[in-house]
Amino acid sequence: MLAFIIQRLFQSVLVMLTVALIAFALFNYVGDPINNMVGQDTTQADRERLRQDLGLNAPFVVQFARFVGHAVQGNFGLSYQQARPVGQIILEKMPATLELSFMAAFLALLLGVPMGIYTGLHRSSWGSQALLAISLVGVSLPTFLIGILLILIFAVLLGWLPSFGRGAVVHIGWWTTGFLTAEGWRAIILPAITLALFQMTLIMRLVRAEMIEVLRTDYIKFARARGLSNRAVNFGHALKNTLVPVITITGLQLGSIIAFAVITETVFQWPGMGLMFIQAVSFADIPVMAAYLVLVGFFFVIINLKSPPPARCLRVPCRGRGGHGSPTAICGGAFAARR
Amino acid sequence: MTVVAASVACVIIGAALLAPLIAPHDPYDLASVSLLDATDPPAWLPGGNWSYLLGTDNQGRDVLSTIFYGTRVSLLVGCSAVLLSMLLGVTLGLIAGWRGGIADTMIMRVADVQLSFPAILIALLIDGVAHSLLPREVQTRITLYVLIAAIALSYWVHFARTVRGSAMVERSKEYIQAARVIGVHPARIVIGHLLPNVIGPVLVIATINLATAILTEATLSFLGVGLPPTEPSLGTLIRVGNDYLLSGDWWISVFPGTVLALLILSVNLLGDWLRDAFNPKLR
Numbered sequence: 001m002l003a004f005i006i007q008r009l010f011q012s013v014l015v016m017l018t019v020a021l022i023a024f025a026l027f028n029y030v031g032d033p034i035n036n037m038v039g040q041d042t043t044q045a046d047r048e049r050l051r052q053d054l055g056l057n058a059p060f061v062v063q064f065a066r067f068v069g070h071a072v073q074g075n076f077g078l079s080y081q082q083a084r085p086v087g088q089i090i091l092e093k094m095p096a097t098l099e100l101s102f103m104a105a106f107l108a109l110l111l112g113v114p115m116g117i118y119t120g121l122h123r124s125s126w127g128s129q130a131l132l133a134i135s136l137v138g139v140s141l142p143t144f145l146i147g148i149l150l151i152l153i154f155a156v157l158l159g160w161l162p163s164f165g166r167g168a169v170v171h172i173g174w175w176t177t178g179f180l181t182a183e184g185w186r187a188i189i190l191p192a193i194t195l196a197l198f199q200m201t202l203i204m205r206l207v208r209a210e211m212i213e214v215l216r217t218d219y220i221k222f223a224r225a226r227g228l229s230n231r232a233v234n235f236g237h238a239l240k241n242t243l244v245p246v247i248t249i250t251g252l253q254l255g256s257i258i259a260f261a262v263i264t265e266t267v268f269q270w271p272g273m274g275l276m277f278i279q280a281v282s283f284a285d286i287p288v289m290a291a292y293l294v295l296v297g298f299f300f301v302i303i304n305l306k307s308p309p310p311a312r313c314l315r316v317p318c319r320g321r322g323g324h325g326s327p328t329a330i331c332g333g334a335f336a337a338r339r
Numbered sequence: 340m341t342v343v344a345a346s347v348a349c350v351i352i353g354a355a356l357l358a359p360l361i362a363p364h365d366p367y368d369l370a371s372v373s374l375l376d377a378t379d380p381p382a383w384l385p386g387g388n389w390s391y392l393l394g395t396d397n398q399g400r401d402v403l404s405t406i407f408y409g410t411r412v413s414l415l416v417g418c419s420a421v422l423l424s425m426l427l428g429v430t431l432g433l434i435a436g437w438r439g440g441i442a443d444t445m446i447m448r449v450a451d452v453q454l455s456f457p458a459i460l461i462a463l464l465i466d467g468v469a470h471s472l473l474p475r476e477v478q479t480r481i482t483l484y485v486l487i488a489a490i491a492l493s494y495w496v497h498f499a500r501t502v503r504g505s506a507m508v509e510r511s512k513e514y515i516q517a518a519r520v521i522g523v524h525p526a527r528i529v530i531g532h533l534l535p536n537v538i539g540p541v542l543v544i545a546t547i548n549l550a551t552a553i554l555t556e557a558t559l560s561f562l563g564v565g566l567p568p569t570e571p572s573l574g575t576l577i578r579v580g581n582d583y584l585l586s587g588d589w590w591i592s593v594f595p596g597t598v599l600a601l602l603i604l605s606v607n608l609l610g611d612w613l614r615d616a617f618n619p620k621l622r
Contacts, residue, residue, distance in 0.1 A: 255456075
């Protein structure tokens, strides 16, 4: 177990270094950093001096080490577009993305789990057929299209909810929150639904598959034989055993929620990190892009560190360490939906 | 259900292929486009014009015709990206499965790492980085290829893993050993004997990935890092239409969106059907 943990930690560090290397290459070799800093009338000698002062003549390894050192302290240089420290910009944008992502994850769990239980228990009922059909459509519809449709219906035609932005926010230290104003709550509804929809269908299918699998097992039959009520069997025994993989997968999905937030934020002009990245791309704002790259890499490494990655659990049965449940089925299902 | 999906897919693909013949207008012929006709609503609404069945966009182009041409671009990008990722994935998978050892470890380590990030994020990063790297003049000309490469690079893992798995199983079978014993060149064994026996599941994955590739392209174009408005795909059309959504001109984005959703849904259903029909093991 200890060897496993060490191996995982080592792997994570390796991944982070790779991501940092890509970011560093972007940062240093795309265009000339000196040109980005000085005016056109700077002499060649001054440029060389600046290059020397900034350590841009140092060997590659030294420069890279310096970059990593700065990155660890959250120092990514100045944004070309806004001429402010990138770390500061990211810190400003992060609360918006995190609030949206957690709201979406919460919604997905709140609706997805009961829907999964329902469709798992009443497999052939009319309602669960309808839910499954809707979920197929939900998986096929692109996220941005769902967002556009929601804007069209609820913002343009009905005029109930705002179509862009975060509404009024309250500052708590460096954190800004939209949860303390009515306007902020109204603003988060549509983006959160858009972001949650895909994850909701995923969780629903996962819970359904797990419920069906667990309900077939002997201990459920035994519980029924003991004369326990349906309610006790379904919720006390069956549901409890389906929740472990659900929590694992939801944890893993948090990363993809943050990734998909890029799309949702663009549709709703939500002032988070995703929108910041898209804007940085169109302005070729390399420091911001590099910082976003490192940050997202970091999020994913942390998320994957806490729970075994899909690849790991897919391989487990091959090694004959299978044991309880069927990890292949769980991850296979998650993959089929994520694709 | 499958029949419906197949016919919807056929109609859309047929319309895309025949776009120059059946489109009522040529949306990229500047002579026939008039700004006076801009943002006309669909024909059945007040103010609509029957020569523009689904209305016109902000530059007076016929929405129906732009959809035909846009679907063409979307399908082109989707198919090329899938073919390219298939080529890449199958090659790497064969190398990993056949050689084993350090090559296998390295390829699969990269695959593992890549698999822990969502594919769309990787495509977005590759495409975004390429976008800011290239100078503006070059950009518009090669955007198409960059996009195809970005999508292909983010989806090769599925192919590689599948091929590696089956290659490792096949490798130890008798016909491969027999070929080795009689001294067939390894390259010939891999291509002539191994490849035909591992290619089955690959074709199924390719169909399923086609829908995803089209979706990824549309998403990237919608985000503005994909195809430019001069060469619009369905995603670009939706992006353009999105700017006019708030002023009530819903048809510019909703019709391309509907076609995109129908296309993806039908390809998905066909892929699922193929999977069940040809390979019950994958279920």
